[in-house]
Each structure stands twice: as C-alpha cells, then as structure tokens.
Amino acid sequence: MPKLITASQFADPDAAYVALVEARRNLSDAEAAELDARLVLILANHVGDLDVLREAIALAKQSR
Amino acid sequence: MSNIRKTVYRYDYRRSPDQETGAIVRRPVVVVGAGPVGLAAAIDLALRDVPVVLLDDADRIGEGSRGICWSKRTLEILDRLGVGDGLVAHGVTWKLGKVFCGDELLFSFDLLPEGGHKMPAFINLQQFYLEKALVDRALQLKNLELRWKNKVVALDRLNDGVRLSIETPDGPYRLDADWLIAADGARSTIRGLLGLDFAGVTFEDKFLIADVRMAADFPTERRFWFAPAFHSGQSALMHRQPDDIWRIDLQLGPDADPATEQEAQRVRVRLDKVLAPHAYELEWVSIYTFNCRRLDRFLHDRVIFVGDAAHQVSPFGARGANSGIQDAENLAWKLAAVLKGEGGAGLIESYDVERIQAADENISHSTRSTDFMSPHSSAERRLRDAVLALAPKAEFARRMVNSGRLSLPAVYNSPLSTPDATPFAGAAKLGAPLPDAPLTRGDGSATHLLESLSGGFEIICIKDRQGENGERPRAPDQVALTIIGEDYFDPNGILAQRLDATPGATYLVRPDQHLCARWRTFDSAAVARAHQRALRR
Numbered sequence: 001m002p003k004l005i006t007a008s009q010f011a012d013p014d015a016a017y018v019a020l021v022e023a024r025r026n027l028s029d030a031e032a033a034e035l036d037a038r039l040v041l042i043l044a045n046h047v048g049d050l051d052v053l054r055e056a057i058a059l060a061k062q063s064r
Numbered sequence: 065m066s067n068i069r070k071t072v073y074r075y076d077y078r079r080s081p082d083q084e085t086g087a088i089v090r091r092p093v094v095v096v097g098a099g100p101v102g103l104a105a106a107i108d109l110a111l112r113d114v115p116v117v118l119l120d121d122a123d124r125i126g127e128g129s130r131g132i133c134w135s136k137r138t139l140e141i142l143d144r145l146g147v148g149d150g151l152v153a154h155g156v157t158w159k160l161g162k163v164f165c166g167d168e169l170l171f172s173f174d175l176l177p178e179g180g181h182k183m184p185a186f187i188n189l190q191q192f193y194l195e196k197a198l199v200d201r202a203l204q205l206k207n208l209e210l211r212w213k214n215k216v217v218a219l220d221r222l223n224d225g226v227r228l229s230i231e232t233p234d235g236p237y238r239l240d241a242d243w244l245i246a247a248d249g250a251r252s253t254i255r256g257l258l259g260l261d262f263a264g265v266t267f268e269d270k271f272l273i274a275d276v277r278m279a280a281d282f283p284t285e286r287r288f289w290f291a292p293a294f295h296s297g298q299s300a301l302m303h304r305q306p307d308d309i310w311r312i313d314l315q316l317g318p319d320a321d322p323a324t325e326q327e328a329q330r331v332r333v334r335l336d337k338v339l340a341p342h343a344y345e346l347e348w349v350s351i352y353t354f355n356c357r358r359l360d361r362f363l364h365d366r367v368i369f370v371g372d373a374a375h376q377v378s379p380f381g382a383r384g385a386n387s388g389i390q391d392a393e394n395l396a397w398k399l400a401a402v403l404k405g406e407g408g409a410g411l412i413e414s415y416d417v418e419r420i421q422a423a424d425e426n427i428s429h430s431t432r433s434t435d436f437m438s439p440h441s442s443a444e445r446r447l448r449d450a451v452l453a454l455a456p457k458a459e460f461a462r463r464m465v466n467s468g469r470l471s472l473p474a475v476y477n478s479p480l481s482t483p484d485a486t487p488f489a490g491a492a493k494l495g496a497p498l499p500d501a502p503l504t505r506g507d508g509s510a511t512h513l514l515e516s517l518s519g520g521f522e523i524i525c526i527k528d529r530q531g532e533n534g535e536r537p538r539a540p541d542q543v544a545l546t547i548i549g550e551d552y553f554d555p556n557g558i559l560a561q562r563l564d565a566t567p568g569a570t571y572l573v574r575p576d577q578h579l580c581a582r583w584r585t586f587d588s589a590a591v592a593r594a595h596q597r598a599l600r601r
Binding site for chain 2: 031
C-alpha cells in the first residue's frame, strides 16, 4: 500500500511553483544544486517517514 | 511578404463641424483609439445616454494587433452592447484545452464543464471581425461620433478637463473634453504626451506567430506542446479560427533573429514540420517578444487609461483584449453616473482600484506562465523539466504545468461592495459578475439571467413562498426590480443553486452585472444604503 501522496495538495499550485523558481533566481547552477540538496533534506525531515521517502526516491528515479 | 498586414475594412474621413474656426467645442467624453476597447467604451457610454466622440488616427481596421480568443465574460459584455449573438455565430466556439509534453498528452481541461450559460467559455474570431461588428454598432448610435484620421498630437490639462490638439487631412483643430479615455494601445500616444512611466518585466524569449489557411480537421481545442518532436526543445500552441485559418505560435528562444525568422522560406520549414502533410497558405507572420507591465495609476485627473494603454501582458491566457474590454465596462457606467450627477466623486477612483486589482491578477498569472514556459536560467529550466517529467505519473506535477491560465473575470475587493452579513455559498461572489443561469419568462419562453438585466442598478429578489399579500418590495429610485418566481422563473433551480438563493434572498447588481450586496431577506433601508455605497455618495 503506497503511502506517498501524489495528488496535488496546494490550493494554488502555481504559487508553490513560483516560490521554488524564485528561490533559485539569479543563482548559478552549482548554487541552485546546493539549494536543492538542502531543500531535499529539510523536506525529507519534515515528512519524517522512511517508507514515504523511499517511495519518493523511487518515483523521482523512474521519471525521465 | 506575408507579414504585410492586409487592410480589411476602410472608412471615410469626414470633416466635423467642430473643426470650423471659432470657439473650441467642449464634449463630455472623448475616447482616443477605435480598437476593441475604445469602441466598447464608446458604445457603452452612448447606450447610457452620454454623448461620445471617438477619435482614431487611422481610417481602417485590420492593421492592428491580432487577438483571436474572446472569453465568456467579454462575450457577456459584448452581448449587453448588442453584438454578442452575431459574434458567437461567426466565431469558433471552444472550451477544451490539451497540453502535451513531447508527443504525449499530459492532461486536458474543460473551461466550462456545466451548462446553463448563454455564452460559451471562449470563441476564436479574428480581431478585425470583432472590430467591424463594433464599428457597425457604433454607427447605429446617434450620440456616438466616430472620427477617422483624427490624430491627437498635443494635450493640455485644464482645471476640469483636457484640451486636445488634433491633426486631420483638413488641418488641425482643437477640442475640449470633460473626460478623456485613452484606449490607444500599447504604444499609447496619450501616455507619451503625459510623460508617464510604463515599467515592468520584458521577457527575452522570441515567439513566431503565424496565421495559415489550411483545410484540416484538427479538433476545435486549444492545443499546447512542451518540446514536441516537430519543434525541438521549445513550446508550440495551435488555435482554430473561422475561414479555415489556424493560429500557430512557436517559441524561438532568446537568440532568434527577428529579420531572419520572418523570411517565408524559413517560416515554411518550421511550419511544414508542424502541419505536414497538410497543404497550407501563409496569411500572416510576425515575431514578437512580450512585456508584463502597467501604469502606476490608470486615472490621471481627467485622463483615464484603459486596455493596453494601461497594462500589458503576454498573450498566453487571453488576458490582453479581454481585460481591456472589461476595463471599458467597469469605467463606462461609473463615468455615466458621475456625468449625470448620480455618482459621487470617489466613483471614478474606484475604477482605478478595481481595474488595478484585475491588472495585477492578470500580470501575476501571465508572469507565472511565462516563467514556466521560458525559464530564466539552467537552474530554473531543470526545475521546470522536473515538473514535466513527473507530470505523467503524479497529479501534483500536472497541476504545476502552466501553458497559460485562461482569463477569468477578477473578483473585486471593492469599496463599492457591502460585506455579507450572513454567509452565502454557491458560485456567485461579492465583487464578481453574477454567474449566468437559464430562466423562463411568464409566457414560458427561455432566456438567461444576464440578458434579462436592465443595464442599470438592479435588485433581484427571490419570491418568498409565504408571500406578503402580493405586495412587491419597493426598490430605491433608479434601481430596477426583478422578482424570481414572478417576473422570471427558475425552472431547474440552477439560479437558486448558483446564487445560494433561499426564499426572500435579495441581490443588488451593479450596471456592469457585478454583485455588490446580498441579503437573506429584503430590507429597503439596507438596499438603499448599499446602492448609495456602490455610487460612492
């Protein structure tokens, strides 16, 4: 039974996307990659469920 | 070549008596610019018994911009102006959109899944047809004077109006106006004459836009592709128009050279890949970039900016001409009320408040769409591509895919609205246009809510089943009264559902069909106060 939620949870998905875009505006590639690594760790801890984290990794890996 | 814009309709310059030497003539309202927005404003004012002079520096239509998508709200406005049915009959009606990534369908959307609306979600119709219909309508109105080849070259501010210097084929003349409506487009002369700053974001990406004539049975849908095989790495958009004309919009990236990209042979190489094996003729080609920007204020003493003269957005989302026509309708009734002494001084100011809210909403949506379609850096592109890669597998990612969010009317957070004292559910929102609904008349014939409205302030009351000995509620002066269950009937309960209408519920509607107050029961004092508030008296 999958535990990962893939249904949209944001009331305004465009605003969430813009927040992520604006976080990397004017950053170099390397700086953006470092930002993303920190974001992954922060959000993974917020989720706090290893099963969910493993499912999320699998989904990310199977998407092109 | 094909980017030479064809003249479609030409009109004769006529000398006006205002040009005779002697005293400078003064008019209550002069509108500059006979595009869709200026025409809509002038017609609306004339229908409200305000004499209008409409000036245009050209004498033809079909050479300006090339809008094609007209939204439901715009069609409702055009219907009130008397041209809606003809345009819908002429246009291509659509409501479905499809978004592809590569050759894979990511999702489709339906812009109007429910019935019971007179107007469709959208029609596609060449802008010159819409302008022609509006010019024909304008020519029927006695108090609307359309002056072609009248070019404003100078503007002086008076204490309570403006003085225009106008050039014509017969030489210059001057004209005074109590109010000037600047509807003269993105390169507004009036804006330049006032020296106003028009700052915002310019996007570097270039787009190829082409109209082709082609017999094809592609579906009547908005189709958008991210990185299709036929246009590597960039986005593409296709729309159907009447007369077997198709609009194709291809992203070219920031480095494309506009001159080279407009060469017919090069355009054909690109379009062949999109359209093969169909044969087609090139009708028109242009290369464009776009801006998202607005004036700080739309109201400058007696000069009021509407449409592209006031604000600009990208074309993805059909927010340009549609929002301009919505500006015109917002302004027309307010200006008419002020000129007749019915509206208070703050009423015109509310145009600035409400339409800046709408412009900011449009600019925000347009900027978000553009950020998605044209990432600013490789880091942003990687995020965008991650959304596209996840989209087939995860709904949350599909909801972030943004090919343009299509125009919906703004919901005004307005000083003209009276806040709800009790909660209301349903689609109707305070500060938004009333949702349409099917109604029947006493004789059983069919109509719709919006087309039944008077065009002025109006109270809609839901008949109370208990009844009050048949006595009709009393509306304030100059407010029309409609009782649902007496004057019109709601046979399927759709109006009741959309307005959350319980017996006795009462709705105050502005002349632009926007809801400005509602109550569970009729109270004549509360209605009168809300009416005064909506007029800023």
